[in-house]
Amino acid sequence: MARAKDGNIRQVCIMGLGYIGLPTACIFATKGLKVIGVDIRHDVVNILSKGDTHIYEPDLDILVKAAIGSKKLKVSTEPQASDAFMICVPTPFKDGKKPDLSYVKKCMESIIPHLEKGNLIVLESTSPIMTTENLVAGMVSKAGFVPGEDIYIAYCPERVLPGNIFKELVENDRVIGGINEKSARLAQKLYSTVVQGKIYLADAKTAEMVKLVENAYRDVNIAFANEIAGIADKFGIDVWRVIEIANRHPRVNILSPGAGVGGHCIAVDPWFIVDSAPGQSALIKTARNVNDKRAEDVFKKVIAAAASEKKSRSGKVKVACFGLAYKADVDDLRESPALKIAKKLAARKDIELLVVEPNVEKCAGLELTTKEKALIECDIAVFLVNHSEFKEISSENLIGIKVIDVCGLMRGIR
Structure with missing residues (x-):
């Protein structure tokens, strides 16, 4: 040959x-x-x-x-x-x-x-x-x-x-x-x-750094969005409205916050830079920690809502998590913050968890259900991933349900 x-x-x-x-x-x-x-x-x-x-x-x-x-x-x-x-x-x-x-x-x-x-x-x-x-x-x-x-x-x-x-x-x-x-x-x-x-030619170490920098750049900007989401939560402000108006500034382009950062790239690759050059990557490390912490912040928000709901009823509070994948409309659960949140909620004895993930048939440690059943049975709906299928949900489906919108899905629900 x-x-x-x-x-x-x-x-x-x-x-x-x-x-x-x-x-x-x-x-x-x-x-x-x-x-x-x-x-x-x-x-x-x-x-x-x-x-x-x-x-x-x-x-x-x-x-x-x-x-x-x-x-x-x-x-x-x-x-x-x-x-x-x-x-x-x-x-x-x-x-x-x-x-x-x-x-x-x-x-x-x-x-x-x-x-x-x-x-x-x-x-x-x-x-x-x-x-x-x-x-x-x-x-x-x-x-x-x-x-x-x-x-x-x-x-x-x-x-x-x-x-x-x-x-x-x-x-x-x-x-x-x-x-x-x-x-x-x-x-x-x-x-x-x-x-x-176009194919750009370089030496190997330059190409390696290009890839790491691309993902670290996105991670840092997502961390900013997640951090302002936490600030907005503290003051009871709609972070999506803040971002919408702020982005009307000609030199501002804030990304969307979420449950954290997952997947096999952005949640992992910045650590390669931190490991290789710890003295020169303080911002990158901080952004990684902010995004890793975001899932815990969302979890605590759900627990607080469940505790408040519990005061007005007997028995377990039914919480429905919508989305497990690391991003919308994929079946990839690797490093997914939504999955981490769902598994932590599943371990709670005071919560009955309903999980909806239309892009996978099964998930170890979690029992999946349909969005229709979840909406009928839940007391609290937690939107973790902005899947296209969830955009079919109407405001009428959410009457009487406390909603925690982590991914901005409610902005498109009428």
Whole structure:
């Protein structure tokens, strides 16, 4: 099999078939490349090999079925010799908010036996600065190859919004950081087969910092919104009205507050900066703490409302939580503040909890119900996530119910 040394990439091996890796595999397959999709979870590989999907993303089921059916996408638990290898695995944090790069390391360990001169390795996983050079290139060097000459190595982070992944994979601008210019150029050639947006070239550590800064920027601005929401609560002010009017100022653009910050990126990645440069990241650290604390503040607000409700009735107060996902209209519960709030409420003996999450079929430790049943039975309705389905609720459905609107859903309810 010809390798990337002739400048042509014919087969790509994508490590990790989750929310980023699987759509990426489908996109490359639709462009005619042969794709080997790798995931260590046997159940996931079994599902995908039948043309089915294990996660939700609009149009993903259609593209997986087509890619598997055309044999452009094959799935396995083990990598195979390819022209290029792309790493799309989680990079969570461990105790002490330290980056956990064990998944990336395990990927590299499994890739190395299949490497040949001229291959390209691209790390897509959000990573601390210097990961591409120190971990990826370091392991390649220890395997007896010369990074940047025998094996080309680059970093190219994803920039997609769940729920709109396929459009953004193609249309969004991308940054590619190579350990040298040859690596960056070869990675650019690969991504140019699918990316219509502009591709910016840099060195690897610059590209790594770009990704971290993008997410930290959003986290800091969300923290500001969540902090003013807490201030508004203290004085009994409608924070949504405050933001609406303040944003009429031509140089003000306050984001929407919520139950906190969740997901696999914004709630995690800023800690990579704090860990790498603690003396230079005081604001980023403070924002992370503000957003982490927000879920506890919401929980306390619900408990206070339940205590007030309890005074006028006997028995448990029925609280309905609307939404568990980390953001609207997705099935992703990773690092979700709404899920944390619901689980803490479920542990209370003075509360009977009703949970509504239309985007998942089940959730460990929680019993799900329909929004119709929850609205009929609850004393307190807590809107945690702004799912489209909840916008169908009318003010008539909420008569006699105490409402705690964390996500601004009530602004659209008539």
